Amino acid sequence: MSKKIRNVLLTIIIIFAALAFIVWKLGANKKENTAHTDVVKESNNGAVPVLVYVAVTTPFDPRFDANGNFVPVRSLTYLAQSAGQITQLLVDEGSYVQQGQVMAVLDDKLLQADLVNQQSRLDQAARDKARMEAALPAGGVTQKQVDDARFQYDQIAAQVEQAKKRINDASIKAPISGVVNKKYVEQGTYLALGNKIVDIVDVSRLKLTVNVPEGQVVGLKVGNKVDVTANVYPEAHYSGRITFIAVQGDANLSYPVDIEIGNDAGKPVKAGMYGTAHFTLPSMQPMMLVPRSSFNGGVNSGEVYVMKGGLARIQKVVAGRIYGDRVEVREGLNQGDTVITSGQVNLVDGTQVTVQKQ
Numbered sequence: 313m314s315k316k317i318r319n320v321l322l323t324i325i326i327i328f329a330a331l332a333f334i335v336w337k338l339g340a341n342k343k344e345n346t347a348h349t350d351v352v353k354e355s356n357n358g359a360v361p362v363l364v365y366v367a368v369t370t371p372f373d374p375r376f377d378a379n380g381n382f383v384p385v386r387s388l389t390y391l392a393q394s395a396g397q398i399t400q401l402l403v404d405e406g407s408y409v410q411q412g413q414v415m416a417v418l419d420d421k422l423l424q425a426d427l428v429n430q431q432s433r434l435d436q437a438a439r440d441k442a443r444m445e446a447a448l449p450a451g452g453v454t455q456k457q458v459d460d461a462r463f464q465y466d467q468i469a470a471q472v473e474q475a476k477k478r479i480n481d482a483s484i485k486a487p488i489s490g491v492v493n494k495k496y497v498e499q500g501t502y503l504a505l506g507n508k509i510v511d512i513v514d515v516s517r518l519k520l521t522v523n524v525p526e527g528q529v530v531g532l533k534v535g536n537k538v539d540v541t542a543n544v545y546p547e548a549h550y551s552g553r554i555t556f557i558a559v560q561g562d563a564n565l566s567y568p569v570d571i572e573i574g575n576d577a578g579k580p581v582k583a584g585m586y587g588t589a590h591f592t593l594p595s596m597q598p599m600m601l602v603p604r605s606s607f608n609g610g611v612n613s614g615e616v617y618v619m620k621g622g623l624a625r626i627q628k629v630v631a632g633r634i635y636g637d638r639v640e641v642r643e644g645l646n647q648g649d650t651v652i653t654s655g656q657v658n659l660v661d662g663t664q665v666t667v668q669k670q
Contacts, residue, residue: 359622359664359665359666360624360655360658360659360663360664360665360666361655361665361666361667361668362617362619362624362652362653362654362655362656362659362665362666362667362668363652363653363654363655363667363668364619364650364651364652364653364667365602365603365606365650365651365653366648366649366650366651367600367602367641367645367646367647367648367649367650367651368600368647368648369598369599369600369647370598370599370600370601371598372595372596372597372598372599374531374592374593374594374595374596375590375591375592375593376528376591376593376635376636377588377589377590377591378522378523378524378569378588378589378591379522379586379587379588379589380520380521380522380523380586380587380588380589381520381521381584381585381586381587382518382519382520382542382581382582382583382584382585382586382587383518383519383520383521383583383584384490384513384514384515384517384518384519384583385514385517385518385519385572386488386490386513386514386517387490387493387511387512387513387514387583388487388488388511388512389508389510389511390415390484390486390487390508390509390510390511390512391506391507391508391509392484392503392504392505392506392507392508392509393481393505394418394478394481394482394503394505395502395503395504395505396418396419396420396423396482396502396503397418397419397500397501397502397503398416398417398418398419398497398498398499398500398501398502398503399417399418399419399499400416400417400499401415401416401495401497401498401499402414402415402416402417403415403416403492403495403510404492404495405492405493405494405495406491406492407491407492408489408490408491408492409486409489409490409491409492409512410486410489411486411487411488411489412485412486413485413486414483414484414485415484415485415486415492415509415510416483416484416497416509417482417483417484418481418482418483418484418503419482420478420479420482423475423478423479423482424479426475426478427472427475427476427479430468430471430472430475431472433468433471434465434468434469434471434472437461437464437465437468437469438465440461440464440465441458441461441462441464441465444457444458444461445458445461484509486512487512488512488514489514489516490512490513490514490515490516491512491513491514491515492510492511492512493510493511493512493513494510494511495509495510495511496508496509496510497509497510513583515575515580515581515582515583516574516575517572517573517574517575518572518573518575518581518583519555519570519571519572519573520540520552520570520571520573520587520589521568521569521570521571522568522569522571522589523562523564523566523567523568523569524566524567524568524569524591525564525565525566525567525634525635525636526561526565526566526567526633526634527632527633527634527635527640528591528593528633528635529557529561529567529569530633531593531594532554532557532569532591532593533554533557534554534555534556534557535553535554536553536554537551537552537553538552538553538554538571538589538590538591539551539552539589539590540552540571540573540587540588540589540590541587541588541590542579542581542585542586542587542588543585543586543587543588544581544585545579545581548576548579550573550574550575550576550581551573551574552571552572552573552589553571553572553573554569554570554571555570555571555572556568556569556570557569557570565634569589571589599632599640600640600641600642600645600647601635601638601639601640601641602616602638602639602641602645602651602653603637603638603639603651603653604634604637604638604639605637605653605654606639606651606652606653607631607639608626608656611631611634611639612631614628614629614630614631615627615628615629616629616644616645616651616652617651617652617656617659618645618649618650618651618652619650619651619652619665619667620650622664622665622666623662623663623664623665624652624659624660624661624662624663624664624665625661625662626661627644627645627649628644629641629643629644629645630642630643630644652665654668655668
């Protein structure tokens, strides 16, 4: 027998052995599960203690709260747009700056000298262009020479504007109004392009970012008014407005929602503080709500245990919206059904149960 044939036969034997092991393991697992089911049914000499909830249709409370942290609507880290040494630093951490206010000044001696040089070149180019244009009708110069003079003038004029901009950029101005929350430089620091200079935070308007479950987020709209409170001022209420609702939720089916508020000068909220948004949804018809823990293996299973005659019976249900720790049941339960909310891990259909005292 050749080596190739032996390898083929060996491979086939290994495959058949693996399949035989899988079949044996599945059979063993089935026997084990059956044995566990029998134990659950017959253990404890009868009843398994459980907690229950009586299903009833109740009026829907349109109010709910969500917590989050306040963040500034506008904040930025200002980066150097010109290189040079800081000769004047006019702000400190905690300083309030208005948009357009000069915060620092760079050494612009070389920039001023460059502007003088470029302006001199521009004046000369203007004279050359005028002379060429005057000589053109008499044939003293060609049209190409005139075009070249005009082109030279335009190039130098652009360089003059760039020099003026560099001088203007040497005066570092606040791009927004706010408080200097952090500074990264001191007087005498040499800046390179892109170096951090200051962090500016505008706390005149803040936004509270909260996560809202899918059941409630469908009732919210951008522009809705929301009452907002801050933990540091529990007695104060801030008028908020929804400015953003995420179109994609996280793994927990919660959706980020931004509520913008105007800060109160008397009771100012700082960025990073803890706050609560108090939502009020539109009125809805009464509905049947059960604890989320009622579901056997999670809401998506569509199964609950109902206690009937001292026995646990599996009941198929159709779940609706989720409201925090409560889930709407649209089909499958009747008024007054006793739903098991705890102890399902020890249950199978038909297990004898008893209500545990809380």
